[in-house]
Amino acid sequence: MNDKKKLVVSSAPHLRDKGTVGNAMRDVFIALIPVSLVSIYFFHWYAAITIGVCLLTAVLTEVLFRKMLKKEPTLHDWSALLTGLFVALLFPATTPWWKAAIATFIAVGIAKELMGGLGRNRFNPALFGRVALIILAPLISFIDNQFAALYINLGTVDVMTQATPLAMLHQGMEMPGYGELFFAFPGGALGETSPFFLLIGAAYLFYKGHIGWRIPVSILGTVVVLTLLLGENPLHHLLVGSLALGAFFMATDWVTSPFTNRGKVIFGIAIGALVILFRVGLAPTEGVAFGILIMNGFVPMIENATTRYQFGRVRKAVAVTSGEE
Amino acid sequence: MEVKAFLGGINVPHYKSFSEKQEIKEIKLPQQIIIPLSQHIGAPCQPLVREGDRVKAGQKIGDSDSFVSAPVHASLSGTVSSIEDKKIHSGEKVQCIVIDVDKKQESIEYADNDLEKVSKEDIVKAVKEAGIVGMGGAAFPTAVKIQPPPDKPVDALILNGCECEPYLTCDHRIMLEKAEELLQGVKLLQKVLDVKKAYICIEDNKMDAISELSEKNDDPGIVIMKTPTKYPQGAEKQLIKATLDREVPPGGLPFDVGALVQNVGTAVAVYEAVKYNKPLLERVVTVTGQNIAEPGNIMVKIGTPLEHLLNECGGIKEEPAKVVMGGPMTGVAQEDLEVPVVKAITGITVLPPAMAFGELEYMECVRCGKCVEDCPMLLYPNQISIYGEAGMYEQAEKWNTMDCIECGICAYVCPAQRPIVKFVQQAKPQIQNLQNSRNNT
Numbered sequence: 001m002n003d004k005k006k007l008v009v010s011s012a013p014h015l016r017d018k019g020t021v022g023n024a025m026r027d028v029f030i031a032l033i034p035v036s037l038v039s040i041y042f043f044h045w046y047a048a049i050t051i052g053v054c055l056l057t058a059v060l061t062e063v064l065f066r067k068m069l070k071k072e073p074t075l076h077d078w079s080a081l082l083t084g085l086f087v088a089l090l091f092p093a094t095t096p097w098w099k100a101a102i103a104t105f106i107a108v109g110i111a112k113e114l115m116g117g118l119g120r121n122r123f124n125p126a127l128f129g130r131v132a133l134i135i136l137a138p139l140i141s142f143i144d145n146q147f148a149a150l151y152i153n154l155g156t157v158d159v160m161t162q163a164t165p166l167a168m169l170h171q172g173m174e175m176p177g178y179g180e181l182f183f184a185f186p187g188g189a190l191g192e193t194s195p196f197f198l199l200i201g202a203a204y205l206f207y208k209g210h211i212g213w214r215i216p217v218s219i220l221g222t223v224v225v226l227t228l229l230l231g232e233n234p235l236h237h238l239l240v241g242s243l244a245l246g247a248f249f250m251a252t253d254w255v256t257s258p259f260t261n262r263g264k265v266i267f268g269i270a271i272g273a274l275v276i277l278f279r280v281g282l283a284p285t286e287g288v289a290f291g292i293l294i295m296n297g298f299v300p301m302i303e304n305a306t307t308r309y310q311f312g313r314v315r316k317a318v319a320v321t322s323g324e325e
Numbered sequence: 326m327e328v329k330a331f332l333g334g335i336n337v338p339h340y341k342s343f344s345e346k347q348e349i350k351e352i353k354l355p356q357q358i359i360i361p362l363s364q365h366i367g368a369p370c371q372p373l374v375r376e377g378d379r380v381k382a383g384q385k386i387g388d389s390d391s392f393v394s395a396p397v398h399a400s401l402s403g404t405v406s407s408i409e410d411k412k413i414h415s416g417e418k419v420q421c422i423v424i425d426v427d428k429k430q431e432s433i434e435y436a437d438n439d440l441e442k443v444s445k446e447d448i449v450k451a452v453k454e455a456g457i458v459g460m461g462g463a464a465f466p467t468a469v470k471i472q473p474p475p476d477k478p479v480d481a482l483i484l485n486g487c488e489c490e491p492y493l494t495c496d497h498r499i500m501l502e503k504a505e506e507l508l509q510g511v512k513l514l515q516k517v518l519d520v521k522k523a524y525i526c527i528e529d530n531k532m533d534a535i536s537e538l539s540e541k542n543d544d545p546g547i548v549i550m551k552t553p554t555k556y557p558q559g560a561e562k563q564l565i566k567a568t569l570d571r572e573v574p575p576g577g578l579p580f581d582v583g584a585l586v587q588n589v590g591t592a593v594a595v596y597e598a599v600k601y602n603k604p605l606l607e608r609v610v611t612v613t614g615q616n617i618a619e620p621g622n623i624m625v626k627i628g629t630p631l632e633h634l635l636n637e638c639g640g641i642k643e644e645p646a647k648v649v650m651g652g653p654m655t656g657v658a659q660e661d662l663e664v665p666v667v668k669a670i671t672g673i674t675v676l677p678p679a680m681a682f683g684e685l686e687y688m689e690c691v692r693c694g695k696c697v698e699d700c701p702m703l704l705y706p707n708q709i710s711i712y713g714e715a716g717m718y719e720q721a722e723k724w725n726t727m728d729c730i731e732c733g734i735c736a737y738v739c740p741a742q743r744p745i746v747k748f749v750q751q752a753k754p755q756i757q758n759l760q761n762s763r764n765n766t
Contacts, residue, residue, distance in 0.1 A: 006644040008681040009658040011747035013733030014649050014674070015337060015491065016682075021691050021740045077688070119689030119741070209695075259694035259707060310725045311332075311562060311702040312572040 021118075024210050025078035028249065031201030032085055035245075038197050039190035043093035047190050051088040053097045057104040058084025065113035079118045083107050086126030089191030089245060090289065092164070098147075099140065103129040123296045124256045127289045134286065164188035165240040166285060181239040191245040195238075202248035211252040214264035215271075219247040222272025230280060243275065246288035256296045263299075263306040271295050329570050331563040333701035334555045335734055337491050337654065339530060343620040344613045345494045349502055351624050352637035356426055358628030359411060359665035360386065360397050361419045365458040366465045367393035372422055378405045383433035383604050385454075386422055395466040395668075396456040399424055400606035400626035402431040414631075414650040414657055414664045421665070424628070435601040440509065448517040448599055455598035456668075457605050461485055461496075461559070461588030462651060464669035467595065470585065471517050477580035482514055482523040483568055486589040487552055487559030489528060490652025493672040495609040496589050498622040500527065500534040503593050504541045510592030511547055513599050518585060523547045524568050525589070528554040556654065557732040561586045563701050575728050611672035612638045615680070616646050625666050632662035634673065647681035649674040654733040688741040696735035696745065702728050706735035706745050713748030718755040726752050 039047040062080035066073045075081070087104045107129025115121040133140060164187040168175055176185055184194040191198070205211045220238060227234040237243070251257060251271055258267050271291045278287025363369035370387030380386055380399040388396040403426040411421040443451075453468035473479050484507075488496040500507060511523050527535050529551050539549045552558050552567055562573045564586060571582040579585055587595075590609065597603040606627055613620040618639025625634060631648070635641060641648070649656035650664070653674050666673075696706035705724050712720040726749055735745040 005641060005646070005662060007658075007660060007662075008645050008647045008683050009660055010647075010682060010684045011736075011744050011750075012649075012653075012655050012657065012731075013737050013746065014647060014653040014656065014658060014676060014680075014682075015737060016685070016742070017738050017740075019695075019738070019740045020742065021688055021693075024693070024740055074688075117689060119691045210693075254691050254693040257692075259692050259697050259705070307705065308703055310575055310704055310728050311566075312574045312577065312728070 019209075021079075022077045024208075024254075025082050027208050027210055028205060029078055029082050029085060031204045032089065032191075032249065034197035034200055035191055035194050036085065036089065038184050038194040039089070039093070042184070042186035042193055043190070046093035049097055050091055050093060050095060050100050050190065051085065054084040054088035054100050054104045055081055056084075057101045058087070058108045061105050061108040062113065065109045069113065071117070074118070077118065079112070080108055083112065083125045083129075086191075086250065087129050090126060090130040090189050090242065092189050096144075098143070099133060102140075103133050105129075106132045119255055121255055122299070123293055124250055124253050127250060127293050127296075131286065131289050131293055164192070165236075166192075166279075169236050169240055170279070175236055178235055178239065181236075188240070189242055189245075192240070192242050195244040198244045198248060202244075205248075205252075211248065212264065214261060215252050215257060215268045216247045218265045218268025219243075219251060219272040219275070222269045223276060226273060226276040230276070232280065237276070237279065241279070241285075242288045246271075246275075246292055250288075251292050251295075256299065258299050258302045258306065260303050260306040260308065262308075263302040266302050266306065267295055267299070270298070329567055330553060330555070331558075331566040331701055332703060333699050333734070334557060334563070335699050335738065336554070337556045337737065339554075340492045340613075340653075341494055341497070341530070343492065343615070343617075344611050344622055345497055347494075347498070347621040349498050349609050349622045349624055352634070354401060354426055354430070354626070355629050355633040357406070357630065358399075358401055358403070358424050358426060358626060359630060360399065360422045360424065360628040361411070361413050361665065361667055362387045362397060362421065363419050364397060364464060364627075364667040364669065365395045366463070367391060367395070367469075369420065370394065370397055372408050372420070374405050374408075374422065376405050376407055379403075380405060380424060381431050381433050383435075383606055385456075385604070393466055393469050395458050395468070396454065396604075397422075398456055398604040398606050398627075400628050401426045403427045412664060413667065414659060414670065416657070435603055438600055438602070440513070440600060443513075443516075443599055445517045445519075448513055448595075451599045451602060452595055454602070455594065455604040457591060457594045457598055458668050459588055460590040460594060460608060460669060460671070462655070462669050462671055463561075464667075467587070467591055470587070471514065473518070473580045473585065478583060479518050479520055479580060479585045480522065480583045481569055481585070482511070482518060482520045483564060483584060483586045484511055484523060484525040484589050484592055485559050485561075485564055485586050486525055486527040486531075486534065487564060488531070489554070489556045489559040490654055490656075490671070491556075492613045492674045493611045493652045494613070495611040495622055495671055497531050497534055498611075499590050499593055499609055500525075500531070501537055504537050506593045506596045507589055508538070508542055508544070508547065509600070510594070510596035512544065513595055514587060514592060515546065520585070521546050524550045526550045526552050526558075526564055526568055528552050528558055530554040556734065557701055557730070560701065560730050560732055562730065575725065605668055608666075608668060608670070610634070610666055610670055612675070613672060614675035614677070616642050616677040617673075617675040618642055627668055628665045630662070631659065631664050631666065631673065634666060635662065635675070641675055643678055645678055645681055647676040649676065654737070655731060684744065685742040687739075687743045690743060691741050693740055695738040695740065699734050699738055701732060701734065702730055704729060706749075709752070710735070710743050710745040710748045713745075713752040714743075716755075718752055718759060721752045722756045722759060726756055729753075
């Protein structure tokens, strides 16, 4: 009985919840599969190739950058794959594959890994990659002109050439029916094809406890209020563009949203206001992307302004009764 | 009577079924006992015996002149074999009196006092002499606690029978099997504190204890309170908030809001001390977990080596195991089994290989906010862990690290597996140093 027992030690607590970052990221990936399938249904190989290229580029970029930074690859946390899928969903099917690849490279390599890796990035990597391509427009058109051979012709898909609902809305064209816009309508980025299937994914994430109600509700609520005030049709604004994708999946990104409850509401209201500012006042596209990215920058400030009192910072004096109650 | 809730907190799996139906029982005496001279918060005791001395069960063998301290007693009769520094469950080395236990036991004589006639002074003296400390795990000397400063009147006594830690059932069994003694102990505490109202708080996963005590209680001054089952319901500040809707201020004590909290086991010990002059030489310890052959609630002599206790419960089933002194949320995992059971040990949780993880590999904080959502002290454990990890203790102080009660919820929910409690424990003494040096200049 004297032989030493094999005992394991660690710091408390000795029980842990099952949820891990990898599981959560994987769940978000799963939640985006329905809308991805809708986009493939509409755009066939164009959508599938965009998604495939982005996923592959994301994985290769993460391995490359982490090798360069002499860190272990962390593909098991699903964050690279998820960023890749997000980037794909932010582009229309007409986007050449190499553009999506460059955006993914910037998203995973620069916006995430060079910022210090998952958890330290201040800006949503996928949105950063998407917007970087807009800023890098001269470079993109240079590549465009020099390397026409990069295009792959997969035949034509009719729906790809029609105006996006967001553009229709901006130009005052006649809009498709609400039902069509809500359930599935081809046009715009891959992730804009179906608010309905995005909502199913969001419901799954809500059920799993990965996203809360505060950010999406404050974004969508603000959009409704502002559009009513401006005399616009709130339903159209809710259903078109990447608002649903942004409000439920991208603004709720753990790393780049405030961790205070009041901060989440302020963050959401500001994003909603920016989206409407961009859509009604400025360029009709990428209002959601710019709105979220701008507010990502304000997160530390919002957090500092909205911290709660710790337990026991009593706001009223305690009446100690002597004896009888 | 129902209670208000506190903010934060989570539901953790209870794992109470291993031992909740097991009656309190005795085990075979160990051959040797190890009595640490410091089993409490406050000044350590000085030994009152020498190597080779014969001691009786119940004899005082260590004491201190300090106000904040508690004497220690031989829990069994025998011969003092050595007085030496030994490692205890917290990992510290503490001066211990080692006693070789006699085959034939010899005890001090116990009194049988009339509880109607005891004065406040008698109660304080009996509690002090018995070496009673908070038995819920905090180990603060009870004699000190029942003498609140005159400028801080106490109007509510709370008896903590929540037992919110998973696995543990010792308080549950005490409430079921020693209800009379408990109620007598509560009355003594009410008397010494001059408090008319006492609340016995029990989580609603122990309905049998609630009905047992409600049945036995005939005193309108004692209220049996059903609290929701939510971790950490039994944490002192959260329990006061839930019972009285009062918040103990940061850095403050329950006195500051007119409350005093005692564990139910402590109340029983107070009763035994006042009634029989019986020192705290044994306590109920839950030996439990998936990986112990015969889980149970054991009346253990203070100083019993852990290994003896585990062997008497059928031993560890599978290795590698994790043996936790206390419950799994706040307890300390043990490297070896030679450490003694002391006054504040509520249970031994023996976890199976599948649950016996070592330090987990962790990631950067991904700012998910789950710890913020669930922190019962309304802190920001995410920030504390980031600054604690980076050694930025002034920042950690600003995020109120010192208010942390180390309940373990943040680390439990953290999807990045960050050892947040460990960071807090590392930061606290550093912040204390910062505060001290600031006060000195």
